[in-house]
Amino acid sequence: MASSLSDECTPMKREYDSCFNAWFEGYLEPAVSATPAERLKYTQDKAEEYEAKCGRIWSQYQKCVQRAVRDKGLETLLAQARADNPLKEPPSLHDSQRAHAPA
Numbered sequence: 001m002a003s004s005l006s007d008e009c010t011p012m013k014r015e016y017d018s019c020f021n022a023w024f025e026g027y028l029e030p031a032v033s034a035t036p037a038e039r040l041k042y043t044q045d046k047a048e049e050y051e052a053k054c055g056r057i058w059s060q061y062q063k064c065v066q067r068a069v070r071d072k073g074l075e076t077l078l079a080q081a082r083a084d085n086p087l088k089e090p091p092s093l094h095d096s097q098r099a100h101a102p103a
Helices: 007-026 037-073 075-084 093-100
Strands: none
Touching: 007 037, 037 075
């Protein structure tokens, strides 16, 4: 696993990565034959499980990274990058296919 923006944040990043990966592995195991209602319940249960197991770790890590961004003077650079390339919605499948198509 990669290091964080700040050495101070790296232990939290590793703890979060480990927690998330364990949670995500379980998230990918839903019953394929489940009804839509059962899938919805499963998704809601997994969201609650994530918050219970990883939410606190994520919050601490996020605060650490935000502090490192401020300490390194990167706020203006990030604001400019967001203004230049705003992500208002996730890229569509069509955009992704076009980006990887041979020229």
